Amino acid sequence: MASSGGEIPGLVPEKGEPIPPGKLMSTEQRFLDKGAQMMQSLKPVNEIKQHVCTFALYSQDLTRQIETHHYLTRLNQDFIQCAVYDTDDSHGRLIETRGEGRGRGRRGRKEEGGGCELAIAAYRLAAGRRSRPIVARSSSSQQLHRRRLRLQEALENFGGVGASIQVSAGVEYIITDRIFETLPPDEQKLWHSxxxxxxxxLWVNPQVPELVLKPELENLTKTYGKFWCTWQVDRGDRLPLGPPSLMMSPQPVNLGKVRPHLVEKRDYKYKISIDDLKMSRVEIEEPEWINPQADNWKQHGKGFVILVEPIEMKKMAPFP
Structure with missing residues (x-):
């Protein structure tokens, strides 16, 4: 039986081993990804509008504290969903964009065929087929190599062949107090204020002025969140292992206080001061009442973990 709070042996990677383990992406894979990026809409991802940096604590062990980066999508006035990462840094090679805009080459000239043709060329090259719009026809290996280099250069100028790699830490859902009060008590225990x-x-939107954020922050003080961590990177997991862990928000009591060195590291990175932020938010009103079912550990001193147990499957198919 596995649990979200258990220790799993063999997690810490060997020196120099990549996280996650695996070979570097091939040129063909990069071309395919770039071609798909140019041809597909990726609408859910494009709806992400905000980046928030804050901290989270494991429900079963509040001494385990991590810096988190939430990328917010607002579905309506009462509901926000967040993709959560362990960093906003780039861990992979990112090839510099030299062009002046989409569909332009190194010297600003328009690439033959435009963006759609370039994407098709990437797919053709990855599949081992000739790409007429971008390169000359040739069957020799030397000419094929030159075609690859030329297409790679075109893709670099179009927006970069490389990709930023971040480790996805989990997902958080944020709801207003109005929605929270409609939840059953057992569900409310899983949420934090x-x-x-x-x-x-502790909650910051990097690079966004506080004056701009103030109305948003006033609304967020009245919200509750439920955050599931799917990859426990703080203990060195090379892959997302075991069941997800429930995360809690920092609190001014007991073990809920974030360790100072974590805050100092964050402040240094973004050139901000938590003391200045605290002063600028003095006039933000606190909620008249925070439901005690949230932050449940403060009243009861207990966290929550998921236990994975075998169970009999339903053998009756819904359709013949």
């Missing part, structure tokens, strides 16, 4: 996190300056 945001008021202290915001008032204390």
């Amino acid at each position: 945001h008021a202290y996190e915001i008032k204390s300056g």
